[in-house]
Amino acid sequence: MDDQTDSIPVSGPDPARQRLHWHIVGGSARYTIRANWKLLVENSMDDYHLATVHQTYIEYMDRRLAAFGSSRAKLSGATRGLTFPGGHGGFLRSGPGRTTANSSPLWSEQAKQQVAALRQQLIERHGEDRGREMADRSRHLLIYPNLMFQDSPTGMRFRIIWPIAADTLDVLQTDLVPHDESPELRAYRHEGSRAFLGPGGLATPDDVEALEACQAGFAADPHAWSDLSRGMHRSPQSNDEIQMRSFWRQWRRLMMGRTGMSGAMDRGQKMHNGGSDATTQG
Numbered sequence: 272m273d274d275q276t277d278s279i280p281v282s283g284p285d286p287a288r289q290r291l292h293w294h295i296v297g298g299s300a301r302y303t304i305r306a307n308w309k310l311l312v313e314n315s316m317d318d319y320h321l322a323t324v325h326q327t328y329i330e331y332m333d334r335r336l337a338a339f340g341s342s343r344a345k346l347s348g349a350t351r352g353l354t355f356p357g358g359h360g361g362f363l364r365s366g367p368g369r370t371t372a373n374s375s376p377l378w379s380e381q382a383k384q385q386v387a388a389l390r391q392q393l394i395e396r397h398g399e400d401r402g403r404e405m406a407d408r409s410r411h412l413l414i415y416p417n418l419m420f421q422d423s424p425t426g427m428r429f430r431i432i433w434p435i436a437a438d439t440l441d442v443l444q445t446d447l448v449p450h451d452e453s454p455e456l457r458a459y460r461h462e463g464s465r466a467f468l469g470p471g472g473l474a475t476p477d478d479v480e481a482l483e484a485c486q487a488g489f490a491a492d493p494h495a496w497s498d499l500s501r502g503m504h505r506s507p508q509s510n511d512e513i514q515m516r517s518f519w520r521q522w523r524r525l526m527m528g529r530t531g532m533s534g535a536m537d538r539g540q541k542m543h544n545g546g547s548d549a550t551t552q553g
């Protein structure tokens with residue numbers, strides 16, 4: 272991919288928004304996992320495996336932060352699991368150090384000032400509440416069935432999950448960064464993403480190992496099934512599994528030869544995506 276040319280303009284009724292462009296970073300990550308593609312969809316939308324599966328990364332970052340006299344920021348504020356008709360879903364939660372407009376303690380003062388200016392721009396354009404939401408909130412969204420959009424503390428990226436065989440998938444991962452930024456800040460963003468994801472990251476090998484172990488386990492028992500009931504009887508939080516249930520409901524619907532979109536919500540569950548209070552069932 273050409274690192275010099277591609278950018279995505281964000282259009283809208285406000286002319287000021289025309290200045291917002293995203294640069295597609297060159298050098299996309301591409302790798303193979305010996306597991307069914309739907310396992311990586313689940314993995315990409317679950318917000319509770321980080322602390323256990325990626326302990327190596329967490330300890331590495333804790334040591335780096337400690338060397339700068341800092342420490343990991345605590346997660347705060349409400350979280351939300353999201354579902355939408357058609358199997359789309361994801362989650363929202365606070366993202367301390369979210370790199371787009373919330374700098375890392377590891378960065379230089381100059382880089383921090385650039386990010387502070389970007390944060391201020393968001394607040395001026397969109398208001399205090401919306402601007403802070405855009406700067407501080409981490410967003411993970413699945414565009415059904417296989418396109419992930421991750422706007423997280425380790426960067427902003429697209430992830431496309433390609434089925435190769437029943438037990439093999441390919442991943443194509445591409446990072447986005449704000450278009451007009453200094454080489455230093457761009458390097459910080461790249462480093463933050465590469466430390467976590469991709470074949471050389473500290474987290475991707477964990478996920479690959481976990482998914483391949485699950486695949487091997489499923490092969491041992493053709494009647495095995497996954498329990499995705501977490502959070503069925505409460506307002507969906509980011510570390511619940513409503514987004515996975517939505518995905519699987521749409522999948523089942525399509526495999527049954529049905530058309531249209533599935534009811535994404537649990538039975539008796541109210542809509543919490545900012546939509547109506549209509550009660551639906553899968």
Ligand SMILES: [Fe+2]
Nearest residue numbers: 320324474478
């Ligand atoms: Fe992971």
